[in-house]
Amino acid sequence: MAEMHAEVAHAHHAPTNFISKYIFSLDHKVIGKQYYFLALASVVVGIILSVLMRLHLVWPDVHIPWLSALSPAGAPGGVMTPEYYLSLMTMHGTLMVFFVLTTAPQAGFGNYVLPIQIGAEDMAFPRLNMLSFWTTFLGFVVLMAAFFVPDGPPLSGWTAYAPLTAIGSIAGPGEGMGQNLWIISIALFCVGSLMGALNFIATTLDLRTRGMKMSRLPLCVWAWFITAILALLSFAVLFAAAVLLMLDRVGGTSFFVPAGLIVSDRVLSNHSGGAPLLWQHLFWFFGHPEVYIAILPGMGITSHVLSTFSRKPIFGYKAMVGAMMAIGFLGFMVWGHHMFVSGMSPYSGFAFSVMTMAIGVPSAIKTFNWLGTLWGGKIRFTTAMLFAIGFVSLFVSGGLSGLFLAQPAVDVYLHATYFVVGHFHLVMGVAAIFGMFAGTFFWFPKMFGRMMNETLGKIHFWITFVGVYCIFMPMHFLGVTGNVRRYSTFVDDFLKPLIPLHEFMSIAAFITAGAQLIFLFNLFWSMFKGQKATENPWEATSLEWTIPSPPPFDNFAGKHPVVYHGPYEFGVPGAAKDYIMQDSHETVPAT
Amino acid sequence: MGLAIALVITLITAASVYIFAAHVWWLPVDISTHGAGIDRQFILTLVFCGVIFVLAQLGLALFVWKYRDRGDKRKVTYSHGNNRLEATWTTAAAILFIGLNLMGYRIWANMHFTGAAPGALQIEVQGQQFAYYFRYAGPDGKFGPLHVDKVDDATGNFFGLDRDHDPDSKDDIVTATLGIPVNRPVELLLRSKDVGHSFYVRELRVQQDMLPGLEIPIHFTATDEALKHQNGRYEIVCTQLCGLGHYKMRAFLQVMTEADFEKWLQQQAASQ
Numbered sequence: 001m002a003e004m005h006a007e008v009a010h011a012h013h014a015p016t017n018f019i020s021k022y023i024f025s026l027d028h029k030v031i032g033k034q035y036y037f038l039a040l041a042s043v044v045v046g047i048i049l050s051v052l053m054r055l056h057l058v059w060p061d062v063h064i065p066w067l068s069a070l071s072p073a074g075a076p077g078g079v080m081t082p083e084y085y086l087s088l089m090t091m092h093g094t095l096m097v098f099f100v101l102t103t104a105p106q107a108g109f110g111n112y113v114l115p116i117q118i119g120a121e122d123m124a125f126p127r128l129n130m131l132s133f134w135t136t137f138l139g140f141v142v143l144m145a146a147f148f149v150p151d152g153p154p155l156s157g158w159t160a161y162a163p164l165t166a167i168g169s170i171a172g173p174g175e176g177m178g179q180n181l182w183i184i185s186i187a188l189f190c191v192g193s194l195m196g197a198l199n200f201i202a203t204t205l206d207l208r209t210r211g212m213k214m215s216r217l218p219l220c221v222w223a224w225f226i227t228a229i230l231a232l233l234s235f236a237v238l239f240a241a242a243v244l245l246m247l248d249r250v251g252g253t254s255f256f257v258p259a260g261l262i263v264s265d266r267v268l269s270n271h272s273g274g275a276p277l278l279w280q281h282l283f284w285f286f287g288h289p290e291v292y293i294a295i296l297p298g299m300g301i302t303s304h305v306l307s308t309f310s311r312k313p314i315f316g317y318k319a320m321v322g323a324m325m326a327i328g329f330l331g332f333m334v335w336g337h338h339m340f341v342s343g344m345s346p347y348s349g350f351a352f353s354v355m356t357m358a359i360g361v362p363s364a365i366k367t368f369n370w371l372g373t374l375w376g377g378k379i380r381f382t383t384a385m386l387f388a389i390g391f392v393s394l395f396v397s398g399g400l401s402g403l404f405l406a407q408p409a410v411d412v413y414l415h416a417t418y419f420v421v422g423h424f425h426l427v428m429g430v431a432a433i434f435g436m437f438a439g440t441f442f443w444f445p446k447m448f449g450r451m452m453n454e455t456l457g458k459i460h461f462w463i464t465f466v467g468v469y470c471i472f473m474p475m476h477f478l479g480v481t482g483n484v485r486r487y488s489t490f491v492d493d494f495l496k497p498l499i500p501l502h503e504f505m506s507i508a509a510f511i512t513a514g515a516q517l518i519f520l521f522n523l524f525w526s527m528f529k530g531q532k533a534t535e536n537p538w539e540a541t542s543l544e545w546t547i548p549s550p551p552p553f554d555n556f557a558g559k560h561p562v563v564y565h566g567p568y569e570f571g572v573p574g575a576a577k578d579y580i581m582q583d584s585h586e587t588v589p590a591t
Numbered sequence: 592m593g594l595a596i597a598l599v600i601t602l603i604t605a606a607s608v609y610i611f612a613a614h615v616w617w618l619p620v621d622i623s624t625h626g627a628g629i630d631r632q633f634i635l636t637l638v639f640c641g642v643i644f645v646l647a648q649l650g651l652a653l654f655v656w657k658y659r660d661r662g663d664k665r666k667v668t669y670s671h672g673n674n675r676l677e678a679t680w681t682t683a684a685a686i687l688f689i690g691l692n693l694m695g696y697r698i699w700a701n702m703h704f705t706g707a708a709p710g711a712l713q714i715e716v717q718g719q720q721f722a723y724y725f726r727y728a729g730p731d732g733k734f735g736p737l738h739v740d741k742v743d744d745a746t747g748n749f750f751g752l753d754r755d756h757d758p759d760s761k762d763d764i765v766t767a768t769l770g771i772p773v774n775r776p777v778e779l780l781l782r783s784k785d786v787g788h789s790f791y792v793r794e795l796r797v798q799q800d801m802l803p804g805l806e807i808p809i810h811f812t813a814t815d816e817a818l819k820h821q822n823g824r825y826e827i828v829c830t831q832l833c834g835l836g837h838y839k840m841r842a843f844l845q846v847m848t849e850a851d852f853e854k855w856l857q858q859q860a861a862s863q
Contacts, residue, residue, distance in 0.1 A: 086835065155832075161787050163787070164787060167786075171834055172720075172834040175834070258804025258805075259804070260739045261785055261803050262719075262784050262785060263785040264720070265743065267742075275804065276802045276805075277802065277805075311660070312669070313670065315670065315673075316671075317672065318672075319672065319677045319681075341800050343802050346702075346703030346704060350696065353692055354692055357689050357691070358685070358688070358689065361684045364684040364688075365680065365684070367647060368676075369672070371654060372673075374651070374654040375654055375668070376658060376667055376670070378658065378659075378660040378665065379659045379660055380660050381593065381596075396643075396648060400640040401640070403639070403640055403691065404637075404640070407632065407691075407695045408695075409695040409696075409698035409699040409702070410629065410632055410695065412629065412702070412796065413793065414633075415830070416791065416798065416830035462599075465599070477610060478616065480616055480617060481616050482793030484828055489838055491841070492841060494619065498616075568671075571666060573666070573669055
């Protein structure tokens, strides 16, 4: 299977003009970069929104002149209204979950690196690849357009619970055109992701070069492969849900709207028979696997980087693959833990709870194996390595708070408090972003042919690592006191004593957000002025380090690499160097 | 660099553990009979997770410091893993995680698998953008039927009662505050008029969404502790994003002695 692919894969030739080379490119490397920069643009907007929200939370009267230009109703005179806060929160969540956490780790790095790591010349379906990027890009444009419609962006949160989202503008400003655009954007994103997922699966199964058995795949390839399967199964459901929601809004259907709704003293007589819980089931059937779609690539990258810079084989390769499969499999059976207090049957709540605790087991296995990889190693503290170590620390911290929320009896108290916000920001937000930073510092030399500045990288790491703990760990304390989330002001008496802690978190957020400018500067400066990268600057073993930096158009210059080893042969006793490349003829003692 | 990261991880770990252990920010007072079980399970989980948190973070700190590259001739430990270790920690994690969960099973079961005690005081709770209203059945013990077309917020008919034609509705009492007697089981029937809302009283350790089209029952009993704090008055807040005024959707729970409650209810009835 692996040998017969070459002609099929490379049906297209090297592009000759700017448009076909950089815009409508069929080259997986360019498409990977396009996804990366789309995610970068999204994360910049997303972080600006979070800074605005943190500003509003602690200094609600602060004047932001340009905000009133963006939304005269949302920020009259530059002072944000509590309603506009909800809109910004909705846009922040949607941008971050979809266009950052799903886009960069999987579609960005996966696109760039996966074909090279398996010895292929491109993805299996280059045209589909281009189409999936441009569909996703269109989704981004549609979402951004929601900022500029008269009623403003939707304010229903990234979960868009029905029937608030199903009945149109009668439910309030932002629930009109803004919510329509949100649904269209998400539907487009689903289509883009589905095409991408098909491509990743076909590429991994069919385009592996000679000798690249599944058991020799780098762990990041395994992660992208398993993530693609999750995306294929879950985005299909979200797409259907989005279509049904749109039909409820504009087609006169009632999938999510029951009879007898009275909104603003008006009876909605045109709806009957729908079930609001159905939306929650469909949404979370997607939404929970989505958490793993965001984090699995980060796990793969972390495993790869930890082994490379520990100069040691990954500890428990098979256990790592098995754990990712188990996470993927169980990930489809735990969605109900988002719904313990929703009104769902308490018996199914119990069942979902047991499955959720079970998914903690493979997560624990991964952590043990990462520690096992560091144990006895010779650690080189590159910036990529620092971010991978940070990933492990954040994953442990954020993962453990999941054990509270997985128990319905504890969740009854903590649900919808800042405890939840702290939990998912640490584990699926910041840990996944640390995975992206690790990936950026690690693969930048290959992608751009130059090195990033390590000093700037380390300054950026230290501020970010301490900063995110200062922002998100206190959220757990807030949650314990019962501080509810999605509140823009402290109208409730019991929240007022918590304001000083909120101020601390806001200041930490401003510093951490500011530190990201160091990263942006480093990224763009290094792209043009960085020191030229050699073929294999990290002394790594996988196939992308056997070709020039940056690689030629067809990756392996017409040759087909042959693979003889697994991807983590570091510190092999008796070997000439402390690593053996995957395509090296050197022998490795049987293990 | 290894030492620096080890120190920072250790400091973050120590600070986090201290703040939890010293109860710098902590659970509010518990005023329900079932709350003690929830708090116990929370603390058990906190200790359990705290131990894992400390071990994992300090393990990480120790390893990055101890196994840093010192530029010497030391060889790394060439190992692809250890199946016995994998089996051990997989089994241990499975037993611990599932075990912890089963320990909390009874609390959840008591809250939800059985209905309210016989003779519990039934109160209907209606959520709407952006307020709560409460309905008591009155002396006849029966809730009158609701009519969608009779709902009129302007005249205060939030539920859609037809007091002129439905005898059961005549003595129904509608309030904006949730008054309950202490030490008596209460069953709330939660419903929503428009979109999703939620009923959250943190001191009561109760949170339950309210959805249109569903009537969701929950039950609890307030303890004497409730009367000792805040004059028995606790905030009810909406925790389900319900639209632009979500942040100001709140009401109050007033816990009273049985005698005060009866008096209060009569006053409410008089003002209908």
